[in-house]
Amino acid sequence: xxxxxxxxxxxxxxxxxxxxxxxxxxxxxxxxxxxxxxxxxxxxxxxxxxxxxxxxxxxxxxxxxxxxxxxxxxxxxxxxxxxxxxxxxxxxxxxxxxxxxxxxxxxxxxxxxxxxxxxxxxxxxxxxxxxxxxxxxxxxxxxxxxxxxxxxxxxxxxxxxxxxxxxxxxxxxxxxxxxxxxxxxxxxxxxxxxxxxxxxxxxxxxxxxxxxxxxxxxxxxxxxxxxxxxxxxxxxxxxxxxxxxxxxxxxxxxxxxxxxxxxxxxxxxxxxxxxxxxxxxxxxxxxxxxxxxxxxxxxxxxxxxxxxxxxxxxxxxxxxxxxxxxxxxxxxxxxxxxxxxxxxxxxxxxxxxxxxxxxxxxxxxxxxxxxxxxxxxxxxxxxxxxxxxxxxxxxxxxxxxxxxxxxxxxxxxxxxxxxxxxxxxxxxxxxxxxxxxxxxxxxxxxxxxxxxxxxxxxxxxxxxxxxxxxxxxxxxxxxxxxxxxxxxxxxxxxxxxxxxxx
RNA sequence: GGCGGCAUAGCCAAGUGGUAAGGCAGAGGUUUGCAAAACCUCCAUUCACCAGUUCGAAUCUGGUUGCCGCCUCCA
Numbered sequence: 310x311x312x313x314x315x316x317x318x319x320x321x322x323x324x325x326x327x328x329x330x331x332x333x334x335x336x337x338x339x340x341x342x343x344x345x346x347x348x349x350x351x352x353x354x355x356x357x358x359x360x361x362x363x364x365x366x367x368x369x370x371x372x373x374x375x376x377x378x379x380x381x382x383x384x385x386x387x388x389x390x391x392x393x394x395x396x397x398x399x400x401x402x403x404x405x406x407x408x409x410x411x412x413x414x415x416x417x418x419x420x421x422x423x424x425x426x427x428x429x430x431x432x433x434x435x436x437x438x439x440x441x442x443x444x445x446x447x448x449x450x451x452x453x454x455x456x457x458x459x460x461x462x463x464x465x466x467x468x469x470x471x472x473x474x475x476x477x478x479x480x481x482x483x484x485x486x487x488x489x490x491x492x493x494x495x496x497x498x499x500x501x502x503x504x505x506x507x508x509x510x511x512x513x514x515x516x517x518x519x520x521x522x523x524x525x526x527x528x529x530x531x532x533x534x535x536x537x538x539x540x541x542x543x544x545x546x547x548x549x550x551x552x553x554x555x556x557x558x559x560x561x562x563x564x565x566x567x568x569x570x571x572x573x574x575x576x577x578x579x580x581x582x583x584x585x586x587x588x589x590x591x592x593x594x595x596x597x598x599x600x601x602x603x604x605x606x607x608x609x610x611x612x613x614x615x616x617x618x619x620x621x622x623x624x625x626x627x628x629x630x631x632x633x634x635x636x637x638x639x640x641x642x643x644x645x646x647x648x649x650x651x652x653x654x655x656x657x658x659x660x661x662x663x664x665x666x667x668x669x670x671x672x673x674x675x676x677x678x679x680x681x682x683x684x685x686x687x688x689x690x691x692x693x694x695x696x697x698x699x700x701x702x703x704x705x706x707x708x709x710x711x712x713x714x715x716x717x718x719x720x721x722x723x724x725x726x727x728x729x730x731x732x733x734x735x736x737x738x739x740x741x742x743x744x745x746x747x748x749x750x751x752x753x754x755x756x757x758x759x760x761x762x763x764x765x766x767x768x769x770x771x772x773x774x775x776x777x778x779x780x781x782x783x784x785x786x787x788x789x790x791x792x793x794x795x796x797x798x799x800x801x802x803x804x805x806x807x808x809x810x811x
Numbered sequence: 812g813g814c815g816g817c818a819u820a821g822c823c824a825a826g827u828g829g830u831a832a833g834g835c836a837g838a839g840g841u842u843u844g845c846a847a848a849a850c851c852u853c854c855a856u857u858c859a860c861c862a863g864u865u866c867g868a869a870u871c872u873g874g875u876u877g878c879c880g881c882c883u884c885c886a
Contacts (some may be wrong), residue, residue, distance in 0.1 A: 322815085324827095340886075348886090353886040385884065468814045469882075470855085514884090517856095536886030543885095566886070570879075605834075606824070611816090611879065613823070621823080626836060631848075666850090684825090693825050696833035703833095703850085710842090710850050781844060788846065799847050808847080 311371040314686040316532070317609060319540060319563035320466055324688050327562065335366055335373045336526040338560075340518060340535035340543070341423070343380040344404035345389045348411045349584040350599075351569045354612065355536050357603045360417040361736055362534075365506045365685055368735040374391045376525045376646045377420040378518060379405055381427050382511050387500055397501055398427070407588065414591040415599060416737065424521040425461070426512060428504050432520040434511045437492050437505075443551040449483025451495030451508035457488040460549045466563060467541035490546055492516045515546035519554065522547075528555040530780065534564040537609075567606075570615045590619065593757050595749045597738055598623040604691040609668055623750070623811040625699075625736070632702035633729045634743040635709035639718035648727055655720035663711055670708040673701050677728035681735070691736065698738075701728055747808070754809045760794045769798065769805055776800075 311333045317324045329335055339359045342348060348356070363375045390397035403426075412419070426433070439452055440446035445459045457463050463471055474488040491513035496502030502509040512520075522530055528551070535544065544563065553561035602622035606612045645770035660667040677697060684693035705725050708714050717786055731738045741749070755761065768787050775783040788798050795810040 319815095342886080343884085352886045358886095383884090464814090467881075472815080473813060474882075534886095537816090537880065541881055542883095568880070568886070609816095610824085618823095621835065628834085630874055635849080690825075693832075696825060699833050703874080705852090706849050776844085785845060792846090797847055800843080801848095802844090809845095 311366075312369045312682070312686065314366075314369070315688050316562050316564060317688045318561075319565050320560070325562070327381060327531075330529065330561070333370070333372050334531075335371050336531045337363065337373060337375050338522045338526055338530050338533050339375070339377045339420075340533075340539055341377040341379050342404070342408055343383050344401045344408060345386040346404065347586040347588055348408050349586050350583065350590055350614065351536075353411070353415060353587050353590075353599065354569060354603050355566050356412065356417055357415065357600050358608045359534050361563075361600070361604060362689055363418060364737055365689070365735045368731075369682075369686075374422075374526060375418070375420045376422045376424065376522070378519055378521050379408075379423060379425045380514075381405065381425045382501060382517075383426075383514065391499075401427075411587040411591070414596060415587065416596040416740070420524050424525055424740060426517040426521075429517065429521050429524060430512075433516055433525040434503075434505055436516060436520045436523070436550065436797065437512075439554045440492065440550065443553065445549075446492055447485065448493075448507045449485075451510060452483060452491055452514075453493035453507055454484055454487065454489040455492050455546070455550060455553075457490070457511075457549065460553050462552070463488075463549050464545065466548055467545045469545065489516065489543065492550065515543055516550055518543070519547045519550040519559075522559075523551065523555060528557040528559075530560055532562045532564050533560040534566070534761070537565040537567055540565060566608045567611045570611045571614050583693060585614075593753050594619045595626070595746065595753060596625060597740070597746075598626045601626045601695075601738055604738070605695055607688075607690055607692050609688075620811055627750070627811055628742055629698060629702055629729075629732075629739055629744075630746050632705045633726070633739060636705050636722040636725045636729065637743070639709060639714050639722035640716070648724065652720050652723055655670075656724055659717050659720050663708075663713055666704075666707045666711050667714070667718065667721055668703040671724060673704040674721065674724040674728050677701055678731055681728075681731060685735070694736070698732055701725065716753065750809055750811065754811065758795050758809065760796065765791065765794075765796055765807060767806065772798070773805060 312722050314327050315324050315735050316327050327335075337359070339355065342352060359375075359377070363373050366373050379401075382397075387397050409482060437446060440455065441448065444456070448454075457471055457474070459688060463469075473487050482707045493505060493507060493510050493516070494513055495508055495510045500511065502511055511692055513753045522533070531646065533544070533547075541561075548559050551557075587599075598619055599622070604619055605622065605625065656671055660671045680697045681694050684690045684697065687693075705722070708721065711718070729739055732738050751762070768791055772784050772787040775781075775787065791798055791807070797808045797810050798806060799806045
């Protein structure tokens with residue numbers, strides 16, 4: 310049985326109990342990319358937030374249909390294509406492919422459906438026809454305009470008043486009211502176009518989402534997501550088109566993620582020229598560090614971005630991985646499969662024998678699931694849920710410091726590992742093995758630091774020899790040399806290991 | 812100018828009526844040949860400011876100030 314949860318609804322500006330149309334099912338439509346450029350870390354916040362949302366809901370037994378579109382016909386695409394001297398369809402396809410690579414590199418789920426404007430033309434024309442037939446839209450000079458004043462509820466999402474609206478295409482011939490917006494644009498020479506009852510043209514910016522949402526999820530969808538900057542005009546206009554065209558409520562819950570802020574306090578945006586592409590970010594940071602960076606804040610809050618953002622997130626991620634490694638080292642491998650009554654009884658017994666650290670660790674491990682769910686079910690509060698993860702990490706590390714933990718902590722560690730398993734399944738963090746994670750960190754960070762593994766290992770060998778000779782001065786000199794390159798040398802009874810200072 | 816949102820320690824941040832989670836940074840300690848990691852202790856009598864409601868407010872109400880987003884393409 311799916312578990313109930315609460316969600317902030319931009320339409321009502323309240324946190325509400327989520328009530329699906331069909332029991333157990335969530336239809337989710339997320340505004341994807343207009344494919345005229347690469348996906349940057351600002352876009353990726355929306356992608357990661359909704360990916361995590363879907364993972365979590367599925368983990369909680371919801372049957373989720375996840376739709377994310379591509380807008381592959383648009384003024385900006387045409388403009389960019391003309392600039393490059395490339396057919397706009399080719400340019401769009403190029404960026405769709407790049408987006409796919411970026412999402413794969415980020416480790417995101419593929420949506421159940423990824424409709425495109427160019428493949429949804431029938432649905433778009435059908436919706437425009439319905440609007441024209443009902444008098445909600447009118448044709449003029451080969452274009453079709455939505456008549457905002459025919460929809461009394463216009464402005465209900467964004468709080469706009471129709472009379473105060475000015476328009477993007479002020480003074481365009483044929484447009485009857487300043488607030489009206491295009492649902493179909495007559496094509497100009499050299500632009501891609503499709504035949505329509507009003508002449509050759511292409512869809513306006515907003516109609517494609519209305520039509521694709523209906524085609525994939527039906528007239529009324531459960532949750533519609535996207536960035537906060539899409540509230541007006543995009544989502545407001547979608548509501549107007551869909552509700553007038555379908556005679557049904559369009560969206561039950563509007564879910565908007567906050568934007569990234571650069572250090573100056575401004576948002577990140579292509580027009581501001583302060584963007585970092587995902588393609589570049591994933592070359593130098595593990596995907597999960599990027600994911601954690603987004604999830605450390607509540608999805609609706611603005612999220613500060615600066616040069617240190619990802620390396621801070623990587624430090625946090627490393628702490629979680631290392632705690633899990635500590636749990637594994639306590640003979641705790643085997644994780645969730647062995648949470649039998651026998652293991653629980655053994656854990657109870659061991660915790661009493663080992664004392665406070667063990668008792669606390671067991672308690673934190675056992676309470677983790679309920680706390681995690683409570684945080685996530687309350688408007689998807691990943692920041693609070695991660696707070697619980699760090700408490701778990703501390704409790705595990707504390708137990709691991711106990712001198713008897715390594716031999717006897719297994720039953721407790723297994724319960725802790727079940728909690729880490731939950732983190733991986735429900736939030737997509739800690740999905741790799743510790744070895745894989747360390748390897749990825751080294752692979753991606755060494756290049757940035759300008760150091761090679763060979764170089765490091767050669768120095769470590771010399772240092773091992775120096776230590777064997779008890780030549781501490783020499784050993785320390787080598788340590789310092791490595792330290793200067795941000796390589797941390799770690800001696801342990803098992804031998805020498807090294808990590809990158811993140 | 813209009814609409815919406817935000818303001819919690821050096822920094823990031825959770826917390827929507829019951830007495831301030833968590834992370835980073837910092838100080839001291841345990842451990843170590845020396846380190847690193849980890850752990851322990853310390854680090855906001857206080858939540859932008861001013862009134863008010865209440866037994867009780869970071870949390871509710873009104874006002875003030877500051878910041879941000881949207882109003883033009885934007886996740």
